[in-house]
Amino acid sequence: MKHYLSVNDIDSLNDWVNEARELKKEPKKLKSLGEGKTIGLLFFNNSLRTRLSTQKAAMNLGLDVIVMNFGSEGWALEYADGTVMDQGTSEHIKEAAQVISQYCDIVAIRAFAGLTDKKEDEAEIVLNGFKKYASVPVVNMESSVGHPLxxxxxxxxxxxxxxxxxxxxxxxxxxxxxxxxxxxxxxxxxxxxxxxxxxxxxxxxxxxxxxxxxxxxxxxxxxxxxxxxxxxxxxxxxxxxxxxxxxxxxxxxxxxxxxxxxxxxxxxxxxxxxxxxxxxxxxxxxxxxxxxxxxxxxxxxxxxxxxxxxxx
Amino acid sequence: MKHYLSVNDIDSLNDWVNEARELKKEPKKLKSLGEGKTIGLLFFNNSLRTRLSTQKAAMNLGLDVIVMNFGSEGWALEYADGTVMDQGTSEHIKEAAQVISQYCDIVAIRAFAGLTDKKEDEAEIVLNGFKKYASVPVVNMESSVGHPLxxxxxxxxxxxxxxxxxxxxxxxxxxxxxxxxxxxxxxxxxxxxxxxxxxxxxxxxxxxxxxxxxxxxxxxxxxxxxxxxxxxxxxxxxxxxxxxxxxxxxxxxxxxxxxxxxxxxxxxxxxxxxxxxxxxxxxxxxxxxxxxxxxxxxxxxxxxxxxxxxxx
Amino acid sequence: MKHYLSVNDIDSLNDWVNEARELKKEPKKLKSLGEGKTIGLLFFNNSLRTRLSTQKAAMNLGLDVIVMNFGSEGWALEYADGTVMDQGTSEHIKEAAQVISQYCDIVAIRAFAGLTDKKEDEAEIVLNGFKKYASVPVVNMESSVGHPLxxxxxxxxxxxxxxxxxxxxxxxxxxxxxxxxxxxxxxxxxxxxxxxxxxxxxxxxxxxxxxxxxxxxxxxxxxxxxxxxxxxxxxxxxxxxxxxxxxxxxxxxxxxxxxxxxxxxxxxxxxxxxxxxxxxxxxxxxxxxxxxxxxxxxxxxxxxxxxxxxxx
Missing domain, CATH: 3.40.50.1370 (Aspartate/ornithine carbamoyltransferase)
Incomplete structure (x- = not known):
């Protein structure tokens, strides 16, 4: 498994559940696994549980954590190919995803459905944009069509x-x-x-x-x-x-x-x-x-x- | 002392002041006390000194720190009992406080007075809501009626x-x-x-x-x-x-x-x-x-x- | 060098570039240099690359990192001397810079040009305010007139x-x-x-x-x-x-x-x-x-x- 984008990325649900229950008994036992690595948590939408629990999980594994509210703290992203970017978007997903991959060993993304355009939502443009252009593993922290965590x-x-x-x-x-x-x-x-x-x-x-x-x-x-x-x-x-x-x-x-x-x-x-x-x-x-x-x-x-x- | 909600939670002011002055001489000497534990700093209002100094204090004690601007990053909370939640609030303090207690060993809260409804302000609904429903210690980072830090x-x-x-x-x-x-x-x-x-x-x-x-x-x-x-x-x-x-x-x-x-x-x-x-x-x-x-x-x-x- | 405010603070560009290229080969080799010290990254404007890369660089050097979106999380700052502060600004740069210096060993600042008042932009009031009143080193993360990082x-x-x-x-x-x-x-x-x-x-x-x-x-x-x-x-x-x-x-x-x-x-x-x-x-x-x-x-x-x- 490179990415965790949907439930389909679980190769054996039973094994994963058992491993999670083992980690729950001793959450810090793999504290050295993530040492020296960084996870970036990028929020395009609000979050309480996902924000806190994913940080906690990452810290339990010894990862350095960078949290960013992409909407308010970063730049509006463009997802379409070939666009003349003379409107509201300042940066293309191609650059953004590649750039973030320079600083983070794992990127986790939350980007909800807009619920106005079914096709656009089902295309999962944010999550799939990062999947396509990031050079590091991508984790789905709730996308348009799935919440596999x-x-x-x-x-x-x-x-x-x-x-x-x-x-x-x-x-x-x-x-x-x-x-x-x-x-x-x-x-x-x-x-x-x-x-x-x-x-x-x-x-x-x-x-x-x-x-x-x-x-x-x-x-x-x-x-x-x-x-x-x-x-x-x-x-x-x-x-x-x-x-x-x-x-x-x-x-x-x-x-x-x-x-x-x-x-x-x-x-x-x-x-x-x-x-x-x-x-x-x-x-x-x-x-x-x-x-x-x-x-x-x-x-x-x-x-x-x-x-x-x-x-x- | 379980919580630090008001000046009344200080059992001996003189002792606490002396201990603080000792810590000031050697801020990192208890770096292992908080190791492996997490503090969540939840801001319902702006903050400069409290935000930075509480993070600094927590890091001095070896705690992992999670900072969250609850207003803009989380969900609008409901505090009243028995409400039919069909209006603006998305989550009840009962769940929010219990959930946060799963991820944090200490929760610190800043929630100012609204200054429009004296009764509501004096009821300290945010701070007391966390006190009532959280299963972990709660620290007051300025509430409606007190700023004991x-x-x-x-x-x-x-x-x-x-x-x-x-x-x-x-x-x-x-x-x-x-x-x-x-x-x-x-x-x-x-x-x-x-x-x-x-x-x-x-x-x-x-x-x-x-x-x-x-x-x-x-x-x-x-x-x-x-x-x-x-x-x-x-x-x-x-x-x-x-x-x-x-x-x-x-x-x-x-x-x-x-x-x-x-x-x-x-x-x-x-x-x-x-x-x-x-x-x-x-x-x-x-x-x-x-x-x-x-x-x-x-x-x-x-x-x-x-x-x-x-x-x- | 105390501060890094402009390209002019580089005493030997060639040496700095060579040192940076050495760090790139082994980014964590100076992990103990910043241990026990704290850097505060203060953003008055949006940021993606600067936000993530400066955090990453600081963590590579073992620094504790505090990130603050000054505009939305803190208080509106006053920069003029002698003002009667009865309008929109809540805190003077004199206090803010001195206070932050109590919690952070290094302060990094991003404050863009407003592009309406040339004189004001060229005065670099935010960056120079911190330079003047902070008692710790100041790093320019893009100011009105320069982006030396x-x-x-x-x-x-x-x-x-x-x-x-x-x-x-x-x-x-x-x-x-x-x-x-x-x-x-x-x-x-x-x-x-x-x-x-x-x-x-x-x-x-x-x-x-x-x-x-x-x-x-x-x-x-x-x-x-x-x-x-x-x-x-x-x-x-x-x-x-x-x-x-x-x-x-x-x-x-x-x-x-x-x-x-x-x-x-x-x-x-x-x-x-x-x-x-x-x-x-x-x-x-x-x-x-x-x-x-x-x-x-x-x-x-x-x-x-x-x-x-x-x-x-």
Whole structure:
């Protein structure tokens, strides 16, 4: 593995999860692996968990860390080939990516979907621009279409909490006042497709995810039915994929409640809108795994950086 | 001590001041105390001295430091219980504080008073939110009602400069074009109440501080009389507490001058508006202690972090 | 040398370039030189290369690094003497510079020209304010009138690439949609005046640089003629100096093309506007040195910090 751009870059999910759980027991045991090397974390969008956990993971491995808010601290980037750059962009991704590769041994990028132009979002121009022109490994800290560090943390959490041979895992849409990207849902689906589980996706009609992602995953439009006897329910809002980037529905009947949750464990990537996406009674109960999921972000980042440091 | 939220968390001011002065002689002598641990500095407001000195103090103790401008880099936080979060806030303090506790061994917070809603400011919702929900120690880097790292630096400076058994110390209000919080004044008053000194507060009528803070401290509305034979005069603007957050007075007769200062030493927390709060002739004289006060911010932060690292 | 404010602070360009090239071979060999010391990087303007390369250089020398975006994170500074500070500025450079000197062993500053007031820009009020009031060495990370870290990186690049006893080096103006400062061009000219080279400056009439900078350097208004048989062509836009800060000309006949470049190597400090300043065919060819120039920013910063650490 050179880059970590999507869940598809995981060659053996089971091994990675086990390695992450080993690192969690003794986070500093590979403190010398990254010594003398530098990681650059480039944020084109806001971040709390990713910002802190990726720094923490890098420091655990002895890496020097440079954090940069690219939008406000750097230059507006141009991604198109052949452009006459006489407008708002000051620097081409070709130069930016090559230049950053002179100073950093690994580059990690966060660049959200704009949700206005499906083609542009799916082209992943920022992430793929860095992949194409950087001469060092690139890590996805959430791109337009995927959030594979989150999905790996979710897999670690499932492995820690699961007691069954084949658990029932539900991904449920929930209402939200704003249009949100599909990245977290996509990567969770892709990660579940690598697991031995009874996996069901539930959402209102019109909220179908990209069929190239969901493939033959089961989709059930009746949320209550989908949640019956679930072991884990992962709740997440996303905007419409077909009517791209639109909020079609804010029906609070889709809010996750204790009743619908039953005996399942509750999962969410955070940040979460309380009493919109999920009721207080769920988040404040012992059935919520959200804080542990956030904790595992450190170890998912750490195992990814470890793989990169070992292989490059 | 678990947290350092106010001057009241100092169990023995004299001991802390002495320990800080020892650290000042050899700042790196406890370089191994914080090794392998991480402090997160979360800024909800601007900062120069606090930002730099707290980082410096943490690095002196061997801590890894993560700095985050919460306002611009993270998510808008919700503090109220039971809210349906369908408006501007994206994440609840319950999750944010617990999540940050997964990555940081100590969390330091700066969150100023808004000066529009006295009740809200006095509830210290940001600082107390972190105190309530974080599972790690919390340090106050200036909250709505207090700035105890500054007050401790002031105590160190007084101890270094004082030659008398019972010095006369004056806290004098001064004019300012903008409405400022009461935090610095409050913490200075509370710190002086722990000292053996002839302490006098002077300000125009209408600028009384919270009586629960000033208690039985002497208040003298005649600035010149208050300053007579003072050994130290601490000058600071604050907005009205009674007519909450308002500027009632910009009378430059209250500007500190060499004449009023007499032989006293001049103190101010900085930043300071020259020729508004204090005349150039005072700031540029040998009687000014402001740079040394700023220097002592490092050692006040360092002794606080040392206490926390030793006790947790 | 106490400060590094301009190319004039280089006592022997040849020695510095050689030392930088030695550091480039083994960047961490002086890791203990900066140990226990702190550098503060203060940005009043955006930065990519300077931000990352100066951090990298400092870390290579074992320095602790504090980065601060002064504009957005700190307080608005006052530079004038004797001002009654009742307007927008909150802190005087006198205090700010002295205070920062308490926490940092070296201070590096980026503060661009405003391009509206020539006198103010030439007074270099930010850089000179820090020089005057800081008690620690000051490094120029691009000021109103100079960018000496860039010029030193350019000298390193020239030394690496040059094969002739007396190469022909051209500095060519190029069109740009916005008004840009003169800093890079000024420092490059000053650096070339220290070199044994056939140096020619070319620009449209009206784009004369400050004659106190260009001195007796050759100026040729015919770009093609200037570029004939050149070994290195450094391309850069700047706004008019005489009609201060104005864009007088956007004539794309001045864009650098492969034809005009001939067999010369192409240089630019970046960021660069493609197909405005220079054609894709040039930037994407083997004749472009821009990525190596950016790489050498690390070693130009590192040799400057080494000199400062050794001499202070």
């Amino acid at each position: 989150q999905a790996l943390a979710d897999a670690i959490t499932l492995a820690e909490q699961n007691t069954k041979k084949r658990p029932k895992v539900v991904l449920s849409w929930a209402p939200h006042p704003k249009a949100l990207p599909h990245a977290v849902a996509n990567s969770f689906v892709q990660m579940m497709q690598l697991q031995d589980a009874d996996f069901v996706i539930t959402h209102p009609e019109g909220y179908e995810l990209n069929p190239e992602v969901t493939k033959d995953s089961v989709i059930e439009h009746d949320q209550k039915k989908a949640c019956e006897d679930a072991d884990f329910i992962y709740v997440k809002n996303w905007s419409s994929y077909n009517t791209y980037g639109q909020v079609l529905n804010q029906d609070k009947n889709w809010t996750m409640t204790k009743e619908k949750l039953g005996n399942a464990k509750f999962m969410h990537c955070l940040p979460v809108r309380r009493n919109m996406v999920v009721a207080d009674e769920v988040l404040d109960s012992d059935q919520s795994l959200v804080i542990e999921q956030a904790n595992n972000r450190t170890y998912s980042a750490q195992v990814v950086l470890k793989k990169i440091l070992e292989n490059n | 500054q007050a401790l630096a002031d105590a160190i400076t007084l101890a270094e400069q004082n030659t008398k058994k019972r010095p006369k110390v004056v806290l004098s209000w001064a004019p300012h074009p903008k409405a400022l919080p009461h935090a610095v004044a409050n913490s200075f008053v509370q710190m002086m109440q722990l000292q053996d000194a002839d302490f006098v507060i002077t300000h125009p009528e209408g600028y009384e501080l919270n009586p629960e803070v000033t208690k039985d401290s002497v208040i003298e509305h005649d600035q010149k009389k208050a300053c007579e034979d003072a050994d130290f005069i601490y000058v600071k603007n604050w907005s009205s507490y009674n007519t909450y957050g308002q500027v009632l007075n910009q009378d430059k007769n209250w500007t500190m001058t060499k004449e009023k200062l007499g032989n006293a030493k001049f103190m101010h927390c900085l930043p300071v508006r020259r020729n508004m709060v204090v005349a150039d002739e005072v700031l540029d004289s040998d009687q000014s202690l402001v740079i040394e006060q700023a220097n002592n911010r490092t050692y006040s932060a360092q002794v606080v972090l040392k206490k926390i690292l030793e006790n947790n | 860039q010029a030193l990186a350019d000298a390193i690049t020239l030394a690496e690439q040059n094969t002739k006893k007396r190469p022909k080096v051209v500095l060519s103006w190029a069109p740009h949609p916005k008004a840009l400062p003169h800093a890079v061009a000024n420092s490059f000219v000053q650096m070339m005046q220290l070199q044994d080279a056939d140096f020619v400056i070319t620009h449209p009439e009206g784009y004369e640089l400050n004659p106190e900078v260009t001195k007796d350097s050759v100026i040729e208004h015919d770009q093609k003629k200037a570029c004939e048989d050149a070994d290195f062509i450094y391309v850069k836009n700047w706004s008019s100096y005489n009609t201060y800060g104005q864009v007088l000309n956007q004539d794309k006949n001045w864009t650098m093309t492969k034809e005009k470049l001939g067999n010369a190597k192409f240089m630019h400090c970046l960021p660069v506007r493609r197909n405005m300043v220079v054609a894709d065919e040039v930037l994407d060819s083997d004749q472009s040195l821009v990525i190596e120039q950016a790489n050498n920013r690390t070693y130009s910063a590192q040799v400057v910090l080494k000199k400062i650490l050794e001499n202070n």
